[in-house]
Amino acid sequence: MATDIADNLRRVAAGLPEGVALVAVSKYHSAEHIEEAYACGQRVFGESHVQELEKKHVSLPQDIQWHFIGHLQTNKVKYIAPYVSMIDAVDSYKLLKEIDKHAARHERTIDVLLELHVAEEDTKYGFSPDACREMLAAGEWRQLEHVRICGLMTMASNVDDEEQIAREFTVAADLFDELKGMYFADADYFCERSWGMSDDYNIAIKCRSTMIRVGTGIFGPREY
Template sequence: MYDVAKNLHEVLDNIPDGVRLVAISKYHPNEYLEAAYAEGQRVFGESHEQELSQKVKTLPGDIQWHFIGHLQTNKVKYIAPYISMIEAVDSLKLLKEINKQAAKHDRVIDVLLELHIAEEETKYGLTPDACRELLEDGEWRGLKNVHISGLMMMASNTDDEAQIRKEMMTAADFFDEVKARYFASDPEFKERSWGMSHDYPLAIQCRSTMVRVGTAIFGPRVY
């Protein structure tokens, strides 16, 4: 087994106050999550509904579960009873479905809007223009069981640090625009979620408030 406790503290030592760690635990066994939990970690990220539902049943009840992958609308109903945050909302249709399912459980679910800034076709997300269009339309304001808490993005999968920095700063500047224009009166619109195991120190420099780190804590995934 990887020394999860040691790895976790090495990551935490590199994260300043004001930045939260989401420990990406997908494809890792319960004992790895339990080791991180024993060291105080409470926020974990999963991206497969069936795996997540098994972990929810068997792990401590005060864990905050973030859904981090691409989420299909027909899967929302399964996670709505317990999910703490859905990090990758890329359409009004998905936003409305989350609102509908959250209402059934008398919950308000926090979400992040996913931006597509990376120069890769494989990434999901809204272009900045599409994000502006969604927010300008205003239908989201009537959704009382979902709360838009910020933005998330994934930088290009490249070793070019300059390109990663450019993409993350584009997201950070866009966050400022959206905050001022649509969420100026909402102090809870504050999350900037970018940065993973290989680039989270750079993400923190680029004003990230939430980093998603898996491999650096838990080692290679166990498929």
């Protein structure tokens, strides 16, 4: 299995253009499998369950950059605030404010991405483009000194229609450009366009993605 993970990781990484980062989605995979990817040089891993992430953070190398990629409940922020590298799916101002509060308690700044809902299928989470515009226009986020909005994240519809997938990613890419110009023109850190997973990351890269999330394509089917 070690060879499979190493080969898969090298294959995915080799196909990425310069400037596109890889988050290895390790949720539901063992610490041993993460160690295999780590041994190949991978340092950025994505988890979506606080309890699972807590166990892995304690037992695995401390230079791993953990991204929390799932829906994060406000009452769980305090558990990961001391060490999480990025929270990839901020879907409300309430959550953004909670992250700021706990980051301040630990005297650190946490990088975040705003989650967009652009898929045509139903989903519970994410700002609509208009809601994202409204939240930023309101300006309250400017008072939050311990979070840093680094860009946008989205997921396309789970369909075979590549044109639809590209269309949805392009909506997010165009909104990124709009928001960059309006609110973050002088902020070098607002640079991440995070879309693309195992089945559609090649489309995402063509649609200006700078950060892809690959789990099955590296680790194989979920273990638990």
